[in-house]
Amino acid sequence: MTALGLSLGTRLPWMAEAACAGRWYFTEGTIAEQKAVCRGCPVRNACAEFGLEEPTTDKTDTTVWGGLSPEERRELRRQRRRLQVIR
Secondary structure (H helix, E strand, O other), X not given: OOOOOOOOOOOOHHHHHOOOOOOOOOOOOOHHHHHHHHOOOOOHHXXXXXXXXXXXXXXXXXXXXXXXXXXXXXXXXXXXXXXXXXX
């Protein structure tokens, strides 16, 4: 199960529209090459949100979600947690 309660391998409806569809989970290439695929993706926001809600637990994860690298997603999660504390 994932953090969202989904079974591993579950495909959400928006995933069929992703620029990387057919290369699921898109891991080939460098981070820059993966981000280039994301640039014009019509579901980039949904994908980024999914990547943010699904924490990277494997230190070897090099997968870009919605144009965000694992490091960028970790930083955005930290920022969101800080904002929640302030509210």
